[in-house]
Amino acid sequence: MSDFTNEFWSLYIAVITVVSMIACGVLLYTFSSTRGTGAEGETTGHTWDGDLSESNNPLPRWWMWMFFITILFGLVYLVLYPGLGSYGGLFGWSSKGQYDAEQQQALQQYKPVFDNYLSQDIQTVAANPEALAIGGRLFQTYCAQCHQSDARGGKGFPNLGDDIWIWGGEPETIKTSIRDGRTGVMPPMGAVVGGPEDIKDTANYVRSLSGLEHDAARAEKGKVKFMAICAACHGVDGKGKREVHSANLTDENWEYGGTEAIIIQTITKGRTSVMPSHKHLLDDGKLHLLSAYVYSLSPHLQK
Ligand code: HEC
Ligand code: HEC
Known part of the structure; x- marks a missing residue:
């Protein structure tokens, strides 16, 4: 107030x-x-609709x-x-005071349950169905608004359910991504690549990398640009480089989209995607459970 x-x-x-x-x-x-001037039971003399009088x-x-x-x-x-x-x-x-008190109460009740798993490593927790059920609920609370409830992501938000990683799928790397956040930056490259035609050529080459329909003559010209400019970050094979956390351009998996228009936009304007740090929202126990949950989603790493 x-x-x-x-x-x-x-x-x-x-x-x-x-x-x-x-x-x-x-x-x-x-x-x-x-009292009014008249005696009780008398009418005030006001009459409506013919016979409706006020007592x-x-x-x-x-x-x-x-x-x-x-x-x-x-x-x-x-x-x-x-x-x-x-x-x-x-x-x-105060409403905030009440909220804080309820939070405190919930924390006292659940913290021991969460912290229970801290003594086990992430792989072990990821194999425990009870822990995953808790992790899944935490995911719906903290993460689903960006990564979707099934963790499959969407435009600008990576899929956490596959075995393609920008930063890495090792248990501790996942934990670091969640705790400290990540910023993926593809710098705007329009001016470096050249005019609109050069950019279109390069986009066609990018499409050719994953076998999408493209103009072969343009892709041929675009390849030269790609090798000179883009390969530094995306690799000569276009598969991306883990060191710079760039995207793999040869697979079906697009973070922003693989149409010519979207690729042209990516090249021209660049892309920045931010995974916010969750340090202040999650204590160690929750962080551990969430890391295990995300880890468990990856089909490749599970084996
Ligand atoms: C505000 C949106 C947002 C929220 C909320 C969010 N993320 Fe993310 N997350 C992102 C974006 C965007 C990226 C990709 C960053 C990049 O391109 O480098 C990302 C990346 C990641 C990565 C790294 C993926 C990789 O391929 O290496 C992990 C793991 C992850 N998020 C887990 C989570 C978990 C768990 C939560 C919930 C605690 C969460 N995120 C909440 C937006 C979000
Ligand atoms: C300085 C390093 C760097 C250079 C140079 C660079 N990129 Fe990128 N690129 C990135 C990073 C990092 C990402 C991922 C951004 C993210 O995580 O959001 C990316 C993402 C992309 C994407 C989006 C892929 C998707 O899944 O939607 C495309 C397309 C792309 N780059 C094409 C190019 C092309 C073409 C060039 C050359 C003209 C180029 N990049 C040059 C670092 C770079």
Whole structure:
């Protein structure tokens, strides 16, 4: 409750709130204690729709009391809980405080379960169905928004379920990827490659590498550019180099897409993809379980 830019607005809201509640009370009180001019049972003389007339009876007592109780409840609430400007309330309750307490409680309950696996190495944990069930749920919470719920990734997000790795599929490498994050950078190469025709030639050569339909004459010219510029990072065979974490361009697996237009865009503008660090979100136990879960997804490494 401290989102006010300055004290004035907090006070302003608080005064308006209290004054309106008191005003409601006063209004109710005057209405309940004063009578109209006529006697009870008489009509006020107002008539609608021919025969619908307004009686001069006071409001029912129980109904008035409900209103008074509501106002009293409101005032007591505002003393105990936040709601009056930036005043925090006698109980010191806050939604963040409640969240933190619940987190703390959950941590106490589950941390031992998570930490239980820390003494085993990642391969061993990856063979334990119970641990994988926990790891899978953690994955849905922390990772699925980027890597998809089946870990198969999508445009700009790598598939974690295959045995193709940008940074590496060894247990400790996976752990480092998750803990510290990774940034994959393909620099913009348009200006280096040359004009639009040169770029198109190079894109056709890239397509030829994975056997996709391409213009052979263009690919021939593009190959020269590729060897001079791209091979440094993607290798002369285009299979990518682990040292620079570049992509394998000879397989079916595209992180951004293999159409001519997308490849041209990749070459011209470059690509940056960021895997954020999860250091602050995951303690050692969770990190260990997640690493094991990701490790278990790779068909090649499982054997
Ligand atoms: C904000 C999106 C995002 C989230 C959330 C995210 N990742 Fe990633 N992750 C990426 C991107 C993008 C890359 C590719 C980085 C690159 O190109 O070098 C990546 C790469 C990886 C890699 C390396 C893959 C390789 O081929 O070497 C692993 C392992 C990984 N993520 C696991 C996870 C796990 C486990 C989680 C959940 C704790 C997670 N990621 C959450 C975006 C994300
Ligand atoms: C400085 C190193 C470097 C150079 C030079 C380089 N690349 Fe890349 N390239 C990368 C990296 C790293 C990635 C992966 C980016 C990521 O992880 O998001 C990449 C990704 C790509 C992709 C995306 C593949 C996919 O799966 O969608 C294509 C296509 C590509 N490069 C083509 C080229 C071509 C063509 C050239 C030459 C004109 C070139 N690259 C030059 C480092 C380089």
